[in-house]
Structures are given as C-alpha cells and as structure tokens.
Amino acid sequence: MVEQVTLSRAPTTEADADAIADWLRERVGAEVVVRDRFLARVADDDLAEDLAARRVLDPDDRETGNTMLGTVRYEERAIERPERAGGVIYDGRALQETLYERLPADERGLDHLHVPLVDRVVGTWGDHDGRWHKRVTVLGQPSLVSVPGLYEAPAKPEQYYEEQQRHALLSGDAPPREVLEEQVDGEFLVADDPRTTEALKGYVLQAYHYLATGEAFCDDERCRLANPHRQPGVVRAQLRDPEFCPAHAERYRP
Template sequence: MVETVTLYRAPTTVADADALADWLRDRIDAEVRVRDRLLGAVDDTLAEEFAAARVTDPHEQSTGNTMTGIVRYEERALASPERAGGIVYDGRAVQRALNARLSEQSLDHLHVPLLDRVVGTWGDHDGRWHKRVAVLGQPTLLSVPGLYEAPAKPEAYYEAKSKHALMTGDTPPREVLEADVDGDFLVADDPRTTDALKGYLLAAVDFLDTGSAFCDDERCRLHDAHRQPGVVRAQLRDPAFCEAHGERYG
C-alpha cells in the first residue's frame, strides 16, 4: 500500500500542486507532501539524458540527438523551463532518468512530478508515438502540456483547421481555432487544469496499490480518455467515480 505521496511543483504551469495535494489527502490514507520542482535540483548529466529521450520522428521508435548544441539547449531548458517547448520526450526514458535520482526509494512511497514537458509512449500496435497526460509507474509523470495536447480535440476543431488551410494556404493560429470552434476541450493554461489533473493523480496511487492502470468506465475520474470531450466528461462532470472507485475513494 502507498503510505507516502510526494508531489513536485511545475511553477511554469497553472497546475496548483498544493490544491492537488489537498484533494488527494481527502481520498487516501497516506501522507501527501508537496515539494519544489524535481527538475530544478538534478545533476549535470540529466540534460544529456533528456537530449537522448527526444522523439525525433513520430514514426520511428529510436530517439535522441545528443549533439553538443542539443545538450546545451536541454541544459538551458532545465535551468529556465519557461524557455522549453515544442518537443516530445520518451516518457519511459524520462521516468528511468528521474527514478535514478529520487532521494527516497521505497515501494510504498510514490513520487509524482508535475512536468512542463510533453511526454509520449511508443505504440507497438500502430508504430508511432502517442503523447500522454500520465506515464504511470515510479515516478509517475504528469505532463501539464500533455493535458492540452495528448487527447484529441473535437472533430470540429480539425475540420475548421483543414478548411482554413484550404482557403488560405496556411495553418490558422491555435488561438483562432480555440475561439471559433464550439465544443468543450482544454486549452493551454486552462483555469480547469488543476481539477482535470486530479483523476490522473489518483490513478497513479491506484496503480501502485492495485496494479490496475486506469478505469474502463468513461464517467470515472480514473479513466484515461483519448479525446478532449472525454477528459472533460471524466474529470469535470458528475459522477466523480464509477461505483467501484466511488466505494474506494469517494
């Protein structure tokens, strides 16, 4: 059983780690701690490991570019995270790198860093990388930008994007599409970000306790929705949990 959860802040995002911790404390019988950014106090070789974890082709499983300039970029991004962006990293590789740097290693102590990076996992079933909100395990990675980018947006979003490109020959700014397209979906720096991450955080605890990854019930906060309307339904609408998880966490 999980006895301690340590949640790490991502200060360049709108995710409120303290509010997440308070919500989690009401639902599990464990100590919940909040610490500063995990990537802010690491050794000098982490930049090279991030460079090696870069996804360079969405359809190639091999990753990484450790040329000096790329490693220098990652060093700057670790020091000044507001300068990072636009890159997808192999979530399992990042997980291994951070696991090796955890100061407290035990089976009953879960570490959950909120990340300002986009992470993904390789899909053997379709031969491409998939962006993820959460990469469960030790530590569990919660990608804040992944919450906006990983789940697919409503069909109307992509239809409007194609129509604009057909008429103008270029890609419309994201802000234009988000303003013009009806439908409920999360956008960058969405004020609902903290609420939407709660179920993913609890799923991390549930996975370590039970070995079960996410819930099949689309109405449950422990469900890993693949489309934005599904995220909104699972995380921001009633009921909060399916019957089984409601008995456990409700």
C-alpha cells in the same frame, strides 16, 4: 502499501500542486507532501545530456536521442529556465527511468510514490501502429503527469481538425490557436486552461491507484480513473459529476 505521495510542482504551468495535494489527502490513506520542481531538484552534470538522449526525433521512428552539443545546451537552458522550453516530445518510459535513478535511495520503494508534474510533453511508442503517442501520464515509479500533455494528448473534437484544415486551404498556413478555440463547438482543454488543476486531480489519483492496487485505468468513462483518448471524454471524466463510478466512489469518496 503506499504510505507517502510526494507531488512536485510545475511552476511554469497552470497546475496548482498544493490544491491537488489537498484534494488527494481527503481521498487516500497516505501522507501527501509537495516539493518544488522535480528537474530543478535532481539536476546534475549529466541530466541535460540524458534528456537530450530521450528526445523523440520523428513521430514514426522508434529510435530517439540527439546528444549533439547544441541540443544538450538547449536542455541545460530548459532546466534552468523551463518557461523557455517547448516543442519537444520525450520518450516517457526512458524519462521515467532517468528520473527514477535520481530519486534518493531511501525514497525509491513502492511505499513512497513520487508524482512529478512535468512541463514537458511525454509520449510512448505504439507497437500496434508504429508511431509515438503523446500521453498525459506515464504510470509507475515515479509517475509522470505531463501538464502540456493534458492539452495535447487527447484528441480534440473532429470539428477542430476540420476547421484547421479549412483555414489552411484558404490561407496557406495554420490558423492561430485562439481562432480555432473560438470557432469550434465542443468541450476541450487548451493551454493554460483555468480548469487544469481540477482536471489533473484525477490523473494524480490514477498514479496513486496504480501503485496501490495494480489497476491502471477504469473502464467507466464517467470516472476520474478513466483514460479517455478524446478531449470531450477528459471533460466528462474529470470535470463532470459523478466524480467516480460506484466501485471507485466506495474507495475514494471523501
């Protein structure tokens, strides 16, 4: 039984951990507390090198890690000044293990769920297609919720990629993100989207639900516990009524 949920802030992002915690308290039977940024709290002499060892180097290569001095120095700077980090994908499962090892010994049990909102992009390896896939969440203990993953992991509408390709053919380079966002019809979340906090509420609840019930995701695409692979599905599940399918509404309706 999950008795406490500790949510960690990601202060360089649009995510409001306190608002998410308020929403969660109305729906679960556990105590919900908010703490400061997870990586800053647990940083030790080895964390930067451990992060460097969990970097994805090639989207089509299962092997990870680059612990050369320059990479480790980058990770040290990113721990201290996370607003300067970006452009890196981390092995989500390996990162989860690294952070689990840094949880206080008396907070590692399944009765105390940790949910760090992270400002890093995480991915998992797909054995079915032999490549890395960006993720919004990596469920377990701790459950990682990637804020940039919310924007980057679910695929955008097809028109987005068509417009991106058309622009590249005409100009020889990638169009600015703002141009694509203005020209493409359809609903999708973008970096620093003001809807970020609202959308992440469902993903944090998924972390709780997984530990509390063993059920990973809901098959009903209208439910906040769904795990859509495309941005329009994220908008529908997290930002549209109803909040939950009938079965999960019975459990989580405030």
